[in-house]
Amino acid sequence: MDPFQQMSDWKQNMDHFFGEQFWDQFEGIIKPTIPQVNLYQTDNELLCIVNIPGLHDLEKLDIYVDYTTMELRGVIDIGHDGGMVIKEEILQGVFERTITLPFPVRADKIKATYKNGLVYIQLHRLVTESSRKNRVNVRLLEDS
Structure with missing residues (x-):
């Protein structure tokens, strides 16, 4: 199974459980x-x-x-x-x-x-x- 699809499914389940505004609290940490x-x-x-x-x-x-x-x-x-990003x-x-x-x-x-x-x-x-x-x-x- 595609790992990105799993992440998307996981996020949708979390949105459903906690509400879509849940992620707004973590925006500064995640991004x-x-x-x-x-x-x-x-x-x-x-x-x-x-x-x-x-x-x-x-x-x-x-x-x-x-x-x-x-x-x-x-x-x-x-x-x-150019070059591969290491960090x-x-x-x-x-x-x-x-x-x-x-x-x-x-x-x-x-x-x-x-x-x-x-x-x-x-x-x-x-x-x-x-x-x-x-x-x-x-x-x-x-x-x-």
């Missing part, structure tokens, strides 16, 4: 997310560092920022062909990743740079008039 991302926060800024080795054409990386969401799309290609820990291929940001960010103040396989994305907190502290005036009501 690590790419690209790897570090996110650092200060009071009014975010620094997102993204690991993308072998990026030669910056036009092949798409970064979209919308309020509290950042989307990354592109390809990781280390550019090696492969550097994940490569097409990626699409959405990252939820801890606060809304300004669309007009985003800076992204690339150096030594890392993309540095600087984001700034969106501060609007409605998000600033407003003092509330208290009125004295007269007894009637």
Whole structure:
């Protein structure tokens, strides 16, 4: 019997028993997310560092920022062909990743740079008039 068919049958049985959402909890373990991302926060800024080795054409990386969401799309290609793979820990291929940001960010103040396989994305907190502290005036009501 085909071992891949056995694996498929096994997964279908597990889906039936635990539910199809069961595997979502293990996605990061079974299939690590790419690209790897570090996110650092200060009071009014975010620094997102993204690991993308072998990026030669910056036009092949798409970064979209919308309020509290950042989307990354592109390809990781280390550019090696040939030979039998003995160990492969550097994940490569097409990626699409959405990252939820801890606060809304300004669309007009985003800076992204690339150096030594890392993309540095600087984001700034969106501060609007409605998000600033407003003092509330208290009125004295007269007894009637």
